[in-house]
Every structure is written in structure tokens, then in C-alpha cells.
Amino acid sequence: MRRATVLILVALMLPGAAQARRNKAQPVPKFYAEASQTLATVEFVQEFVAGGQRQQTRGYTDGAVISEDGLILISGRVRFPQRGGSGRISGGSLPELSGFVLHFSDGREHQAEVVGFDDDMNLGLLRISDPPSEPMPHLNWRTGFEVDVGTSLRTLTLYTEAFDRKPVYSTVMVNALLEKPQEVWSLSGASSNLLGAPLWDSKGRAVGVVAEVPMSPWAGRQVVPDLSGPVGLSYERFAVWIAQTLEGETAVAEEDPEDADAAWLGVMFQPVNRELAEHLKLSSGGGVVVSRVVAGSPAAAAGLKSLDILVELSGERIDVEEEADTASFAQAIRELKPGTTVEFVREAPGGARDVVPVTLVQAPRSELHAQRRTNKAFALTVREATMDTLLGQRLDPTTPGVVVDGAERAGWAGLSGLGVGVIIQRINDHEVTDLDSFEKAMDAIEAEKPEKVLFFARFGRRTRFFVAEPDWEDESP
Amino acid sequence: MSANPLRSLLLVALLAIPQQASGKDLQTSILQAQDQALSALVNIQPITESFTRGEARKQASVGSGFLIDDQGHIVTNYHVAGRAKQLMVTLSNKERVEAELVGEDPLTDLAIIKIPTETVEEFGLVPLAFTTSSTLHVGQFVLALGSPLALARTMTFGIVSNTERYLADGMSLPTGERTGEFNTWIQTDAAINPGNSGGPLINLSGQVVGVNARGAMFADNIGFAIPADTARRVAHDLIEIGEVQRSYVGVRFQPLKDWEGLFEVTKGEGVLVASVEEGGPAAAAGLNAGDILLTYGGEEVGARFDEELPGLYQLLAETEVGAEVPLTVMRRGQGRLDLKLKTVNTGRLQGDRFEAEHWGFAVKGITEQMVFDLDLQDNTGVVVEGVRTGGPAHRGKLRRGTVVRSVEGQSVADLAGFQALYEKLGDSPVVLIVQRHESQWYVLVEKNGENGQ
Structure with a gap:
């Protein structure tokens, strides 16, 4: 997790090897x-x-x-x-x-x-x-x-x-x-x-x-x-x-939609090309392998699992040879209507097939489209903890909290060491689960005006405390 | 302000510093110290092996070290000699001898190598002695010896700039191991440059006070040495038992600074539990982030400042492996709680490596620490250490850092299991099931003559 106060770069004294820390300044x-x-x-x-x-x-x-x-x-x-x-x-x-x-x-x-x-x-x-x-x-x-x-x-x-x-x-x-x-x-x-x-x-x-x-x-x-x-x-x-390139990338990974009407399945794919299909003795000649099923997604509810090989979608062969094709496949699913039930044909290595119906739901919001809130006193901007951020940090999609989107370095939050990307889960005794509870917590703190404000935050599995020391007398933070 | 502690500090300082310089001038002291120390200094040319490109690649570098006994044991850094396949040593008299690796400890970045006892006798090499680093003072004269930029037998001169420099946690070695969490550092302005690593930092009595290991980048004369007290302890264990045994607890602390009011403790009491490793001993003991650890094994513990954390981690590591340790914590809203913690052995940070040459990738075995450090599901399988560009696995889009779970439908339990499968199937195309975190997929590794190399 980022520390704000470490300014030196410490290198191993072996030619060509070193270790670094973060710093920022103008000279x-x-x-x-x-x-x-x-x-x-x-x-x-x-x-x-x-x-x-x-x-x-x-x-x-x-x-x-x-x-x-x-x-x-x-x-x-x-x-x-x-x-x-x-x-x-x-x-x-x-x-x-x-x-x-x-x-x-x-x-x-x-x-x-x-x-x-x-x-x-x-x-x-x-x-x-x-x-x-x-x-x-x-x-x-x-x-x-x-x-x-x-x-x-x-x-x-x-x-x-x-x-x-x-x-x-x-x-x-x-x-x-x-x-x-x-x-x-x-x-x-x-x-x-x-x-x-x-x-x-x-x-x-x-x-x-x-x-x-x-x-x-x-x-x-x-x-x-x-x-x-x-x-x-x-x-x-x-x-x-x-931004567009990234969106394309997230689309592959999490089927992130641009518009609110996109459909969501909740899986990640890898291609199964002809050679791999042959080696696995699939009769279909290829498709996609489900590499991950997001907990709580329609795919999970329908019983799809990692390593399932999908070869047909609603009667049409899934033709995915390259990684780039998984993107267009993911896009095709995204363009369906939420609420639609689609049928996948699943093929096991060796050739045994079964049909898996899945009812798609509306896609969750992505980081790019996440709502943001700024607290002026602390010079702190946070965004909702969207599924792509949480999965990216290997956290459960239901992990509570808000994500630091920006903290002015010399602001009250920035001085405490809070950095972009960490997930705030508690502020003093106020649990922070989403933007509303964040706002409520900050309102309460601005009313209480405590000498010290304790942020409990995580980045991935690591947690850490950050203590801000607001100068409530200062009218122009 | 109370005058007493300040006065006693001054008293020590007055006693300690003139002791070295008084009676003889500085030049004489330096000449005497180098006279005593230079004989023990060595230049080390290790050949190490890297597998990160998917094949065993030899790498040459240059570092420093010093003789510590008449058996021929030499102290150096792990990042100099650790995992070395071959070690050539140039002695202070310019003679070259081969050395062997005796033991290594990435967690403190130290290693012991050995030259033949007969060589020590033959050339009349005089080993260096450690002195305690605990009585060092800021301002004390020190000499750094080593091979900066491979310039052997270089001596530089300076003072101790700080005796307890804390370098933030999260440091790692080029080979990937985490390091540096068990000691603060001696900071010196004696010039330390790449190649100084593993060389001694000595006082004007010619005794070792530290092992030079790091320097600040883009800065002048900010070098860091591992304190002699840490180096001596580690050297002892490496020579006597070949390894350093440590208890693993799975907890990260933060100093309490002046935050006592936020945690319902009094100033100077306890240390803040910042993070608890999921699945680790501390988690099993019921420790939570936000707890204030007050006692450990009946002993009061605490840290108000960063500088106190390395000593605390050292205390935990010294616990007898597997012993049940009573703890007291203060938990907000619940008051004092008694917990019992059972540590586990830290063991090796990284597993052995193996190149599956025909398939075009290299793997390493999974140790318990790797499960925590790489956030793996468990310790079954092997981790892909590198993929050879243009090789069969590369064509199949195998990536570094993924875990190989199975080969041709046969589960891979560990490195030995993987090696056995490679021996059996190495000449054929295979399908791997690989995993990265929660994702699993297939990778086809085809024999591919044209691009096999």
C-alpha cells in the first residue's frame, strides 16, 4: 500500500539492481x-x-x-x-x-x-x-x-x-x-x-x-x-x-457495458482454437473455455464453472480462434437484452454435450462510469467500488467500501497518506459501504470536528490505517 | 523537558567518541584500521542462474565480502551470492580462489560463502571481528571496504549518519523475495556504490559494525548497512545449522504515533495491528486489524514509531516454531482480550526451479510463503517462472506467474510431480490446465520445430 512520506529511493549496491519508492516534487x-x-x-x-x-x-x-x-x-x-x-x-x-x-x-x-x-x-x-x-x-x-x-x-x-x-x-x-x-x-x-x-x-x-x-x-x-x-x-x-482501449479490454474481462441496457453473463473466457479442440478431442472444433465465473452472476446461478467449454450459443457455433475473437463474442452477449434466456451448448473433453440455459441480467457499472463524490474539506474524491475494481484487486464482488479516486497531496486526506486505488471501509466509527454511507460519515465528521480522523482502508488483501489531522480553523482548506 | 536522559546520552557520547580518536590523530587511526581490515576483504564474482526468460540463463555480477573466521567463512549479501551456481573470489592479495555457498537468508539479504581453510592459512588472511552495532553513535567515523563499480579493494571514509534508519516495508530483492523487515539500517556518508554490496563497514578499531548493502539512488553519500548485530546472528545460524529458522505469524503492524486516543490505550502502550494475513497463524488466533497488541508471550510489546517495527518483527520471528504464545490485545468496544497464537515455520521463500526445455518454459516449486506472497489458492502445482519467447509454450500463450495445475489431465502436486510428468511426456505436445487467481483455462503446448528455439 502506498505511503506518502517515503521519499528516498534505496538501491541494492550491486550493479544493475535496485529498489525504489515513490516521490513527487518540482525541483x-x-x-x-x-x-x-x-x-x-x-x-x-x-x-x-x-x-x-x-x-x-x-x-x-x-x-x-x-x-x-x-x-x-x-x-x-x-x-x-x-x-x-x-x-x-x-x-x-x-x-x-x-x-x-x-x-x-x-x-x-x-x-x-x-x-x-x-x-x-x-x-x-x-x-x-x-x-x-x-x-x-x-x-x-x-x-x-x-x-x-x-x-x-x-x-x-x-x-x-x-x-x-x-x-x-x-x-x-x-x-x-x-x-x-x-x-x-x-x-x-x-x-x-x-x-x-x-x-x-x-x-x-x-x-x-x-x-x-x-x-x-x-x-x-x-x-x-x-x-x-x-x-x-x-x-x-x-x-x-x-479510455476506449481500456473499455475494450474490460469488455473482454468483465463484459463491461457502455450503456445501461447491456446484458451480463458474468464469466471470463479464453479461446479454444482448432488445435486445442483437436487435442481435447472435441467434436465441435472449438469455442470458448470459461476461465472464471463471477460469484453471484447469472452464469454462476446457471451452474457454469471454470474449464467448461462452450461451443454453441442459441443454436450458433461459437467460433473463437484468437483472443481478439473472445472480445467480439463478449460484445455479442453484451448486445443482447437483459432478461433474455440464452442456451449454451457445453462440451466436455471427449465430446459429451449438454445444454445450459442462462438468463442474462443487466450489466453492473464499470469503473469508467462509476459515480464519484468529492469531499472538499478533505480534498478527497472517491468512487463507488465497482465490480471491475474489486475483481481487479482480487476481492469479493460484494466487498463494501468506496475507492479513492483522487486525494490532493497537500489536502487533509492526502497528507494522511491515502492514495488512489485504496478502498476506504471505515472512517472513525462510521462503517463505509457505499457512496451514501461515505457521505454520511463525512457529514458527521464535519459536524463533530474531531482532532484526528481514522480511515481504515484496504488494497487487495492488505489493510492499513490512515490518520488525517484536519485543521478545522482553516477556512480555506 | 527533563534534563536527565539528555545528560546521560551526552555522557555516553563523550566517553565513546574520544576513545577512538584520542591519543592518535585521525590519519593514524585510519591507517591502523585498514591495516587490520584489508586482509579479510574479498571481491566476489558470482555466476547466478535466472529462469525468468523461460530458460536457464547465466548472469555474472560483482560484489564484496569479508572473512569472519579462520575456517574461511565469508559474509556477503544474498543479492550477491545467493543461489550462485559458481563463486570466484579475489582475495586482498589479488589471488583468485573458488568459493562455495554455505547458507543464505533472503529475509535479511545475507549469505555465507566459504573458501578453503588451507587458503586462509597459506596466505595468512586475518578475519574481521564483529562488534556490537547497538552502541554506535551518529557522527562516529567509519570506513567502507569493497568493490564499487567492480574496483576491487576500495576503501571510503565517512561518519555514521544515522544509527536506526527505517526503510519502509515492502522491499524486495531482484529475485523476488521480500527482505529487510527484521532490521533498521546504519546510514553512512562513506561512499557506497554498486559493487560495495556485502562489504564491511568498520569502525576505526577495525571491527565490523555493519554489512554494506544498499544506497539511495540519485543521491550523494547516502548508503545503508545491515547492522552487525543482525549480521552476526544470521551468520552464526547459517554456519552452524545452514539456515535461519523463523516463526511466521502473518501480521503487519503500524506504529501508534500519537493515535492512542483513537484506540483507547495510553501513550507508549502497544502496537497497532494493521493487517492480518488471511489463513495465517494470527488470523487463526483471532487477531483483527485494528486490535492493539499489548503483550506477546507474556512480554509487553509496543511501537510508537516506525523505527521500532523491525525489532518487533524480529521478536515474533524468534518465537520457537509451533509454540503456543499467549497474547493480550485491546479491542475497541471489548476491552482487553486474551488470545493464543501458534506460529508456523517460515521456511523457504521460494521453491526450486526447473526448466522444461522442450516445452519452452521454466517453473518453480510452491512454498508456504509463496502462497501468502503471491496470493495463491494453495501450495499444489508449480508456478511458471518464465516463458521462452517464440517457444512452444509461448505460442500457446502460457504466461509467467500462472500456476500449472495439471499436465495432460494428470494433476501436478509439486515440483517433483511436474518433473516426473516432464520426463514421461516431454517429447509430446501436451495440454496444461493453468490457473491465475480465480481463473483457470487450458494451454496447448505443441511441439513446434520451426520456432522451437
Whole structure:
């Protein structure tokens, strides 16, 4: 769980190995120490066909952690292995990318998987394979950042392994605004080494990323016509894309609906492709395997279990070969009407079949659409504990509490150490189960004006206490 | 303010510091100390094995260590020599000898290696002696010896900057083990750089006060040493019994600071139970988050400040494994309660590793601690340690960190069971049932000649 007061980064005194903590500040050394923790060298394997030969090469780029649970923003350049300075590609197909490993300057290493790419902005998203045991240090985006010609921005990249992946600090200057509303910046001092590197303002807040204007035949609309080389993209430019990509991802995992009318089954799937089907001696040639059934869901009520193989939905064969297909399958279920009863055909290894009817219900709300409340005195914003947040922290979907969505660092809650992502379950003697009880608790506390306020919170299975010391005399918290 | 404690503190300080420097000048003291210590210093070049890419990969690094007896035992860090496949040691006289790993303790980041006794005799190496770290003072002169940036036989000079630095919990080693919860640290401004790890921090009498292990990143002259009192105890156990036995309780504490009013105790009394590990001994004893632990085994315990937590965890760890320990807690609304706790053996943090070469992945056995640390359902199966890029398992989308539950329908109980199945089925395509937390699915591991390598 996050601690607010630990400022030092302690490294093992062995070349190349280290251990880090979190910090935040504006002076360059402090900025450097904090921001470095969010930056990783992304190592990966590109496999492509060139000249009729299958080739594998190892590639590297910069990546930045953008969420506490390990989402990584990278440059889309990784998809174009043979691209030279001219921006031309020498032919062949897009490479297959795999084996993503993130190397942080403090020695942390994580494997990662692709979440998605955007060809217009030439950006990519990865997610670390092992869910982190505590919130990861990540970029804090600032929106509404006003940039003008002459604005100086900070950036970081990492040296190679030979130099212990030491972070390299530099500044770049906006020398032209390329597109309204000021979302694409031409930068002086930005080389292609900086692709994927975040851009920070002088207060150490992330405002954008160094990206490349795509010139590839695969890119559709170009960001800026007739310009190649690194540019700055403002966070506003890609924020929506990140949100949509994530929603697609949650859709796979939790069938998260965009609208209130979406239907919910309550399972997670993995594909069963032809080879696997053959090996399991299924007569159907494939489908999906139920990897998880959410407790209390329609699927659980209907008796679906982990490792069940579903091969037909309401008379139609489930044709899922790739992981991407599970997304469209999940989408198809989501588009049904809540209240509909569907029939799955379940096939056991060997070929025995049975029919499982399931009545879908309305989908639970996701984190993105969660309701939020802000308590001004404590400078604390919380959101309802939605099922995706709870499952993400490996908690029971009925776990009571509210999730910290934001706490101003110098506010009363922020000073107590409460950080984004932790679930508040009790405040002094007031049990907090949802937004209403949170609000009631805070109202009571504001009426009592106690010297100390005790928050009991959890992140995953770990619990911890946070004590805020409000200054009730202060009229302008 | 009461003048007494302050005065006695000053008195000790006045006695202790001049004792070293008086009579001889600083230069003479440093020369004498290095004279005594340098002979015991070694440069260690371990070859370790990593399986995180799905295959055994050798890794070379450089660290430091020091001789502590005439048998040839050398103290170093676990993150230097732990799990080493091969250990070469360069002595202070530049001779190279091979060393063997005697014992390791990731929880304190310490390891013992050994060079032949005959080598010690042959070269007349003089071991270093530990002194207690409990009487160290801020400002006391110290020397750090080691191989910063692999520059062997480097000595740096400074003072003790802090004697009880608390580095927050949640520290872990590159190999994944948690560490550092049983000691505070000696902070020094004697320059400590990568490669210093495992080297001694000595006083001007040439005695070991700490084992250099960490440094603050992006800072100058903020280094951390494991106190000699911890190192000596661990070294003793590793040499005598080959391991450090500790009781596991499954509880995390927070210091009470000035929060006594919130928990109905008086200032200085007890320690706050912050978190109780589900399924652990503390949970079985009925301990709850929010309880104030007042006594443990009849002894009063407490912590008002972070610096007091490592000592408390050490006290719990020292409990005889399996002993029934009486506790008293204060529970809000219920007053004092008596509980009984039965500890379990901590055991190894991580299991042995094994590369299933033909399938293109490596696994490790599951220890009891891994069940807690990785939040696994239970200790059956094996954990995927790494997947070889482009290999058969990689094609089947096997991922690191998943638990292999079965191979071709046959359950995997443990590492030995997995190895037996690999021996039988290693040459054929197999279907695995794997699990990550609550999810389970199938993974097809096909023989795939073209991309097998």
C-alpha cells in the first residue's frame, strides 16, 4: 500500500539492481527521482518475413507507466522494425510482437502483453502480466495544460543496460503548434531516441508524450501532413483512445457495458482454437473455455464453472480462434437484452454435450462510469467500488467500501497518506459501504470536528490505517 | 523537558567518541584500521542462474565480502551470492580462489560463502571481528571496504549518519523475495556504490559494525548497512545449522504515533495491528486489524514509531516454531482480550526451479510463503517462472506467474510431480490446465520445430 512520506529511493549496491519508492516534487533532482520510476525500457521480440526469410530481432523503446495497475504507454514505432530515417518501410508485413519485458532503472522487471495500438497517433498500450501487489508509481496527467511556442517541457529516457539504465533528463522546447486545439506540438531538441518518452511541465506533471508522425502505408489519416519525426502529443489527444482501449479490454474481462441496457453473463473466457479442440478431442472444433465465473452472476446461478467449454450459443457455433475473437463474442452477449434466456451448448473433453440455459441480467457499472463524490474539506474524491475494481484487486464482488479516486497531496486526506486505488471501509466509527454511507460519515465528521480522523482502508488483501489531522480553523482548506 | 536522559546520552557520547580518536590523530587511526581490515576483504564474482526468460540463463555480477573466521567463512549479501551456481573470489592479495555457498537468508539479504581453510592459512588472511552495532553513535567515523563499480579493494571514509534508519516495508530483492523487515539500517556518508554490496563497514578499531548493502539512488553519500548485530546472528545460524529458522505469524503492524486516543490505550502502550494475513497463524488466533497488541508471550510489546517495527518483527520471528504464545490485545468496544497464537515455520521463500526445455518454459516449486506472497489458492502445482519467447509454450500463450495445475489431465502436486510428468511426456505436445487467481483455462503446448528455439 502506498505511503506518502517515503521519499528516498534505496538501491541494492550491486550493479544493475535496485529498489525504489515513490516521490513527487518540482525541483529537477526530485522530479528526476520520482519520474524515473514511471519509466521503463521496453524490450521485445519482432518476428517478420523479409526477403522470404522469417527473421527475429530484438527491439527496444521507452515506455511509461500510466496506471497503478500497470498499464504502459509506448510508441507505435515498435511495429515498424525496418523503418529508417526516411520513414519508409522496406516491405513485408507488420511484424508479430512478443516477449515484452519492461526494465526499470531501479531493477524492477515485468513481463507485459499488448493491449492495443493506434495507427493514427502511432501509440501503443501494454499491460504488465503479473498484477502488481501494490499500486505502481505512474504518471499523473494534467489536463487543460496551456502550451505555447517557447514552452519548455521536461522529458526522460533511459540509457542502455550497459549504463545501468540510468535515466537521462533533458528539456525540449515547443517551437510550433501544429494542430488546433494545440494538441500536437513540434519540438526542438527531440530526437527519435525519445519516442514514447513522456513530456512533463515544469511542475513535474505529465502533459503529453513524444510520438512520431506516422508515415507508414498502414497509418490511415496522418496527424500532420507532410511532416515526419518526433512530435509532442498532448494528453487530451490520446486520453479518449486510452479510455476506449481500456473499455475494450474490460469488455473482454468483465463484459463491461457502455450503456445501461447491456446484458451480463458474468464469466471470463479464453479461446479454444482448432488445435486445442483437436487435442481435447472435441467434436465441435472449438469455442470458448470459461476461465472464471463471477460469484453471484447469472452464469454462476446457471451452474457454469471454470474449464467448461462452450461451443454453441442459441443454436450458433461459437467460433473463437484468437483472443481478439473472445472480445467480439463478449460484445455479442453484451448486445443482447437483459432478461433474455440464452442456451449454451457445453462440451466436455471427449465430446459429451449438454445444454445450459442462462438468463442474462443487466450489466453492473464499470469503473469508467462509476459515480464519484468529492469531499472538499478533505480534498478527497472517491468512487463507488465497482465490480471491475474489486475483481481487479482480487476481492469479493460484494466487498463494501468506496475507492479513492483522487486525494490532493497537500489536502487533509492526502497528507494522511491515502492514495488512489485504496478502498476506504471505515472512517472513525462510521462503517463505509457505499457512496451514501461515505457521505454520511463525512457529514458527521464535519459536524463533530474531531482532532484526528481514522480511515481504515484496504488494497487487495492488505489493510492499513490512515490518520488525517484536519485543521478545522482553516477556512480555506 | 527533563534534563536527565539528555545528560546521560551526552555522557555516553563523550566517553565513546574520544576513545577512538584520542591519543592518535585521525590519519593514524585510519591507517591502523585498514591495516587490520584489508586482509579479510574479498571481491566476489558470482555466476547466478535466472529462469525468468523461460530458460536457464547465466548472469555474472560483482560484489564484496569479508572473512569472519579462520575456517574461511565469508559474509556477503544474498543479492550477491545467493543461489550462485559458481563463486570466484579475489582475495586482498589479488589471488583468485573458488568459493562455495554455505547458507543464505533472503529475509535479511545475507549469505555465507566459504573458501578453503588451507587458503586462509597459506596466505595468512586475518578475519574481521564483529562488534556490537547497538552502541554506535551518529557522527562516529567509519570506513567502507569493497568493490564499487567492480574496483576491487576500495576503501571510503565517512561518519555514521544515522544509527536506526527505517526503510519502509515492502522491499524486495531482484529475485523476488521480500527482505529487510527484521532490521533498521546504519546510514553512512562513506561512499557506497554498486559493487560495495556485502562489504564491511568498520569502525576505526577495525571491527565490523555493519554489512554494506544498499544506497539511495540519485543521491550523494547516502548508503545503508545491515547492522552487525543482525549480521552476526544470521551468520552464526547459517554456519552452524545452514539456515535461519523463523516463526511466521502473518501480521503487519503500524506504529501508534500519537493515535492512542483513537484506540483507547495510553501513550507508549502497544502496537497497532494493521493487517492480518488471511489463513495465517494470527488470523487463526483471532487477531483483527485494528486490535492493539499489548503483550506477546507474556512480554509487553509496543511501537510508537516506525523505527521500532523491525525489532518487533524480529521478536515474533524468534518465537520457537509451533509454540503456543499467549497474547493480550485491546479491542475497541471489548476491552482487553486474551488470545493464543501458534506460529508456523517460515521456511523457504521460494521453491526450486526447473526448466522444461522442450516445452519452452521454466517453473518453480510452491512454498508456504509463496502462497501468502503471491496470493495463491494453495501450495499444489508449480508456478511458471518464465516463458521462452517464440517457444512452444509461448505460442500457446502460457504466461509467467500462472500456476500449472495439471499436465495432460494428470494433476501436478509439486515440483517433483511436474518433473516426473516432464520426463514421461516431454517429447509430446501436451495440454496444461493453468490457473491465475480465480481463473483457470487450458494451454496447448505443441511441439513446434520451426520456432522451437
